[in-house]
Amino acid sequence: MTERLVVVGGDAGGMSAAARARRRVPDTAALEIVAFERGSFTSYSACGIPYFVGDMVHDVHDLVARSPEEHRQRGIDVRIHHEVVEVDLDRRTVRVRDLDGGGEEDHGFDQLVLATGASPLRPRLEGIDAAGVYGVQTLADGVAVRRAVDDDKPTRAVVVGSGYVGLELAEALVMRGVHVSLVERLPQPMPTLDPDVGELVGDALRTAGVHLHTGEAVTGFDVSGDGRVRGVVTGARTLPCDLVVLGLGVRPNGTVAAAAGIGVGETGGVKTDAAMASTAAGVWAAGDCVETWHRVSQRPVAIALGTHANKQGRVVGINATGGDATFPGVIGTAVSKICAYEVARTGLTEAEAAAAGFDAVATTITATTRAGYYPGAEEITVKLVVEQRSGRVLGGQIVGREGAAKRIDVLAAAVWHEMTAEELIGLDVGYAPPFSPLWDPVLVAARRAADEGAG
């Protein structure tokens, strides 16, 4: 008998689950795999959208790792413009709506993969639905923003929110010659960083030509008579503009799951265990719709990031076909590039550490990315958050120029393995003058933390 695997959503998480399942069970008579995607694209890099908008990537198809047609050639029946509107766990069916007007029909499954993604936050502010106001989450959103820049040639844009996506889009628009204002409710840009590190990012943004308005909440949008946005209203001012991009973060799409009685957590994401199983038998979840586990804070988190989606999809593809794999959770590692600056974080910030109940101290150092005497040595700032009692490294933040950001990976490994600052000093990382001072900046930070007596 043919086993039926149904994937709800064509994002990276769902499609990598499908691809992995197909690879493990190549026989389409043994395993039928159908994926329903309400949009037009599958397996694309949402993280690449800012570079498409900024015209560093010229063809939107370069952001698509595998098109629906390519999936079909590999034995995965992808149906775009089809939205799953309901899951019936008792009957083991999904109700699918054909968005091209073909009505609804039920489709049976044995194993179900929820990959419904996340949606950008859109606060109910006056004028937010005006023409010219864009959220950016799907590739279709990215295409729309790009077209707006190409066709309408806006002179002034306002980016609302200064998370990664907001910052990267601000840079992209600056690169397209647009005057860009960035509005952030909090006193610092990039609220996923501690305020002192966020300030360094603020400096980078200003250097890049972004007009930064922190500590200003958007209260509404000024809309012209023809329904187009012409200004962003904050508590302090109205910023005239002809393009608005919302970068206020995203929220997992858990509605269909919740309606079916599948567990949805406080983050709005589908609850998963280490096997990426939902609370319902034979129902798995992967990608931006998921609530996963933060290994340091020991709290549920929903983090929309393509790399997690792919890893989770792999785990689901293995487990939904009788294998045994685990997704170990996350520690909040993220990197971003803002013009000439690189920004990275992992583990907990000071504020997050306090919120998670740690008695933490912080150490910040500046060093160079290469030996000081080697051409091209650039400044790098490393901040470590360390548990006072034990010296355990709880998190790290990095801001610097070329060569800075990916140093977060070794810090991520240190956080992952609960190394103390003193232990981190001893880690045998690579040294040669073109790549590092004698003490790698990460080790300099660890040494300072150890010298300051944590642990």
Add this chain to the structure above:
Amino acid sequence: MTERLVVVGGDAGGMSAAARARRRVPDTAALEIVAFERGSFTSYSACGIPYFVGDMVHDVHDLVARSPEEHRQRGIDVRIHHEVVEVDLDRRTVRVRDLDGGGEEDHGFDQLVLATGASPLRPRLEGIDAAGVYGVQTLADGVAVRRAVDDDKPTRAVVVGSGYVGLELAEALVMRGVHVSLVERLPQPMPTLDPDVGELVGDALRTAGVHLHTGEAVTGFDVSGDGRVRGVVTGARTLPCDLVVLGLGVRPNGTVAAAAGIGVGETGGVKTDAAMASTAAGVWAAGDCVETWHRVSQRPVAIALGTHANKQGRVVGINATGGDATFPGVIGTAVSKICAYEVARTGLTEAEAAAAGFDAVATTITATTRAGYYPGAEEITVKLVVEQRSGRVLGGQIVGREGAAKRIDVLAAAVWHEMTAEELIGLDVGYAPPFSPLWDPVLVAARRAADEGAG
């Protein structure tokens, strides 16, 4: 009563021990610190010599982290041109020779730090002592080679040996416009890598314009009537030249220690425990003269590298002043740049794994340093050596272009913590298109290794 700390040798290990001890005990009346260095320099970056020879670094003093005078200003009595020729453990004295003709005298100590460094290997071949044949280990050696290039304007140079120093000097000489031949006894360049990875380095060298002669042992040197080298003789040919640089590796200077009855291991290095204590009470060791521990092979190793020297010096400085620190050993991490190529390794190669008794398998992948669609994405090759039975990552090797080499750090952390390939897949490393494909190349290698079924 004043405690007397004597440092034998002014290299990075010894001087960082002295600096750390002084920092812990600032009072010179409580702790006297004297360092004897037979050369003229202290605390310099031997790893920087190739860049000085290549004129990427213009002033030799840029390679000196702290001069003798700067150490003296910080309460460390550095005496250059003074060589310790004998240690008397019973009388707690060292015999010091004044190399400027001042004779010998004894100097008492309570705590002794051996930092005698390492010496380049110079096989007893005919003509090796001819003018124009240089070893490169000390800064004085580097100054001599640089002067030879500046003043004698050699047209042809031969570098003997293709370890890191040999390769970096070959590049440096090419940059100075010299025709460079590189002779290596083994069939591949860079014998610290597996042959397949070494071949990639060979390609990089040829691309950079180095004339590579592998599988050729040097049998002697052709010397002109005035005593200058004019050719390097191998089993296959005579390579005409007016400059020879020996890059055959180094051997720890353990003679003074051994003569005093202090334990010296099979590597020729001073035996040390995790506290960097030698076998003699109150005698410590740091830097290139040391025999330390390889955490994966579980064997003693001597690895001359400034970063180890500094870490060991810190540990000695703490422990020799009543503190408690440990040096956890090494895993053989190394990085190097050869023109546009970056090379890195950590842990064990296939050959080393077999020699250490592991049943290991290897996986090699190629990927890109950034998302494939992001401008500047460069090729990177990652090889993982994995224990067959458990899937444990025993080592990694990387060759690629910009952005490749420092990825070795996260692999080093994985090796350090005995992660399996499957565990490494789950590690939360940084992803954004300017820095990495969705799957970091390191994770791609781990995924391939896990898929291939090790563990």
